[in-house]
Amino acid sequence: MLLLVQYTLIFSAVLILVALGGMFSERSGIINLGLEGIMVFGAMAGAMVMVLLPTDASKVTVIVLSLIAAAVAGMISSLLIAVACINFKADQTLIGTAVNMLATAAATVIIKGFNTARSNGSDFSAKLDYARGHDAFMFSIGKLSLSWFIVVAIVLLICATVFFYKTKAALRLRACGEHPQAADSVGINVYAMRYMGVLMSGFLGGLGGIIYIAAANSTWHFDYGVAGAGFLALAVMIFGQWKPERIAGAAVLFAVFRSLSNVYMGIDFLHALPISGTVYNMFPYIVSLIVLALTSKNSRAPKAEGIPYDKGAR
């Protein structure tokens, strides 16, 4: 049971951050299907920093540097989306899909090259081993071993909620997602706001990526990408109705089901059921489909999302 709590907390942290990223992007008017790809880039950068840091680096250094690397990599990769969708008015769904493909392919190529160079040509795998980095993040309260990642996620959730409801910048950002022409008419720079939204999604998505691979694992095969976590976060965002506090609740719910597939072996009554483990893997997706079917009827996405802003259009 303790294990279930641990996994739930970790997955919640990932889903909250990435879904918040998606929320900021969509609120500014850009559908960000590339969250999955952004997570991969963030995860890759963070894991590489963990591997590269000298063995005697202090815990704080490891934590701070790997988080910064992940966030920066996420933001840089989100620029791929921002430039294409904001300046060049590209199809946002296509660009998002392309970024996902690009991320997995690039991460495989880069990590393979990285491993080959480090091992002088004996290791061709796309696998990184960052056990030290993983350990640096762990601390425990009683029997429950926790990760600093969870703390980071909670702090960012609070910051994001306050920012979203209490600041002028966020109000302007939301205006650009609802009616960019109106926003422009009162002097808001729509392009700048949308850039801000996408960059925030890059920041949060990159962090989500490193948490996803480093909080529960100490090695990762980069040819798998992040196995659909980014898409799950999108479902969380829709279920959360594009509002931070609801997203937090939705993320915890999804995380419980996601964790079940990892820990059902340890829970006696679930293990006794004649169900193969693969069925538990399906659970979060089936649940999210049902939940979406029940909630989407009244769901109100930001009105202008997905439509490139054209200054001249009426």
Add this chain to the structure above:
Amino acid sequence: MKEKTSFMKRPGAQTFIASVICALLGIVLGFFILLAMNPAHAFEGMYDILKNFFKYSNSSTTMMYYFGSTLVKSVPLILCAEAILFAYKAGLFNIGAAGQYTVGLMASLYTAIALGWNWFFCVLAAIAAGALWGFFAGFLKSKFNVNEVIAGIMLNWIALYLTNIVLGGEKVMNQSKSETYNLLSVNKGALLPEFLKEVFGNNQYMTIAIPITIIVALLIQFVLNKTTFGYELKATGHNKDAAKYAGMNAQRNIILTLVISGAIAGMAASMYYLTGIEHYKIASSVPGMGFNGIAVAFLGGLNPIGAILAGFFVEYITLGGQYLNTTYFNPQVADLMVAIIIYLCGFVLFLKHVMNKVGKTKVVSAATNANAEEKEAK
């Protein structure tokens, strides 16, 4: 001069030129990546990718054999692209094609190996499975307003795990090799009939899948351009509300579109796996075929015939990765190149805009000339 501008202004020509520019730019960027990885051998690497099966040009049988393999492997890609562009015309982004492909794979291999059906019924089973998966997405979209992209993604993962359960059993999967049994030894009747095998260096994987793909593409072209249903689909895609006010049944069209799209994606899997060229292994991520299909659909300018060319091109580059010298490069570089090309496809609209701008001044002068001629005639 006048004729030239009118050619440049034709949307078909513009799309074609824009796609070619994307492909070329992608190759150039791919070259830079090779250059960054290994400057000394970059040129050689690029040459290997592009030369591809022409490497065997001294023996025409071997070359034709590998040419045939490239054709066989582009079939599912092209069909997935057809599925996606068909739905896209109706304003639906069928990212669920990957899952529809996966259940098609499951249905065709299960009926072929576990049930021992004839190839024709295996293909039908795959089509039915894909259509059912498309129906789920369409139903959720039209009745519950669930975004088809999100529903498609969820259904993709459900399809993957379901396939792993169904095909992972002892009946279908050779447990010692952990891949599905070879069709040739288990159920010969499930293999698709051969097609022009001799021309392609006795490549036993050359089957009727290839002409079927072309027929499907032509059929889609016909349905979209010459039938009422196709017109309604495109109208719904352009403006959902206008189509509704014009008396078109949007709900029915959404479901029908995704069912057809799913059926094509499901068929794509059967057209590939029933040649016996590849066996299914338990996978931990959704087969990329459906996602690559998105790429091909856009690279082909969302045109059913264009998708054939684009599909062949993308497969050519992807397989080109295998000709790379692995001591210097890893074959995934080709995947990266394909991904870059797709990303660049997003700029097609911008390229067209530029082309129009360049063409505009010429058109204006052409138009004034035409006016002058008219006046003279009067």
